[in-house]
Amino acid sequence: MRRTADAVVIGGGVIGAAIAYNLLKLGMKDVVLCEKATFCSGSTGRCGAGVREQWGSKGNCLLAKASIDMFERLADELDYPHDLEFKQKGYLILAHTEKEWTQFQKNVALQNSLGIRSRLCTPEEAREIVPALNTEGMLGATYNARDGHANPFHVTRAYLTAAERMGADINYFTEVTAIQVSGGKVKAAVTNKGTIEAPIVINAAGPWAKPVAEMVGVDLPLFTQRHQILVTEPVGWILDPMVMSFSIGIYCQQTPHGSLIMGIGDPHEPKGYDIGHSWQFLRDMSRIITRLLPVLKDVRVVRQWSGLYTVTPDAHPILGGVPGLDGYLQAVGFSGHGFMLAPAVGRIIAEMALGMEPFLDVSNLDAGRFERGEYNVEPSVV
Amino acid sequence: MARTDDDIIVCRCEDVSLGEIRRAIAEGATTLDEIRRITRAGMGPCQGRTCRLLIASELARKTGKQVGEILPSTFRPPMKPVTMGSLAELGEEEDR
Secondary structure, X not given: OOXXXXXXXXXXXXXXXXXXXXXXXXXXXXXXXXXXXXXXXOOHHHOOOEEOOOOOOHHHHHHHHHHHHXXXXXXXXXXXXXXXXOEOOOEEEEEOOHHHHHXXXXXXXXXXXXXXXXXXXOHHHHHHHOOOOOOOOOOEEEXXXXXXXXXXXXXXXXXXHHHHHOOOEEEOOOOEEEEEEEOOXXXXXXXXXXXXXXXXXXXXXXXXXXXXXXXXXXXOOOEEEEEEEEEEOOOOOOOOOEEEEOOOOEEEEEOOOOXXXXXXXXXXXXXXXXXXXXXXXXXXXXXXXXXXXXXXXXXXXXXXXXXXXXXXXXXXXEEEEEOXXXXXXXXXXXXXXXXXXXXXXXXXXXXXXXXXXXXXXXXXXXXXXXXXXOOOOOOOOO | OOOOHHHOEEEOOXXXXXXXXXXXXXXXXXXXXXXXXXXXXXXXXXXOOOHHHHHHHHHHHHHOOOHHHOOOOOOOOOOOOEEHHHHHOOOOOOOO
């Protein structure tokens, strides 16, 4: 491991990987990445693998749209030998309550105003998109054909191997234990394998972002929470888009591999770092999804697991620096949708680190917005 | 072309050959999790019951470690594939 660097990135998930790659792409020479386990071992490797533009806030819409633009050319750009399993077969987001139908009309108007070509669907139109769907009790849906799926392991590894080719020093089983600061400036990252002197340290530590921020005296308004998820055996074609409901709190998508990945957001889940599994999840998930997609009754579950959401008060990430602390940047608190925002966020954070103007203005996603009271909660999350 | 042991199927659920496992190790993988994530070996219906030890042995050989030193993957339910229809009929007791 190198002992000096232009920047140290903390975290080998998709956010850290995308930041490291973009730093090199934009001209930084000496980038070190420290990951306390291996690539994708935090939230990225446990996520639902969906990518969508259909958000309820301008900030999330623009980050997601720019990211999908980048996902479309990522395999070529990163020159990666494996398939990234990027598919654009849409997201179909179901409305079962009046409240959510009203919200969806607002969401689609906002999305359309930002160039996202989502549309409202009747239950009949929804069934044309997903013939297996039980539309009983459904008021309608929204659909956007550009949304879809990508393989989180391969996307992350594609960024990491591209960064490594360009000269990055990627270190696994390397845990940052302290960040040295002097005179309001970042000086070094201390790890279990030695100290790396660097004027810039970037916190992309996912579920461990809060303890990493505490190393520089920054108190982030984050909490972590388990989300359970399962995968089925691969089967023949059942459905094209991700099927999602915020009021029921579920999502389900068939991957290019043929397996179906699905999960539930449980509002009663306690905060913390538990990533165990429960049989109740298997039961509840199966009950809900076989009502919506009865054809899944005969499909077998091969594995359940869980991962952590790292949640902010408004379900938007916290991006950028903090006043009075030169050289510290953070890309944290993705609230369950970091994977799909990673391409844009990687570029934005790299631009900030190099003193450039970010290609998207994310100044309203700074850490100070909560104290100022200048934030709005994203309504469209599971 | 002569067949080599690289052609041997190690993970028969996901159709992964020894050659693919060796390539992942050559590219830097040092744990079963990394190999699983790169190749899908162990992600199929048997969840690695057949291939896990074979891959661990190969990792041990290539990294100079003992098999016991290779970090295992997490075991997760169900023990055998179960249909969603059966799971949906599980009882209400011990509810969350």
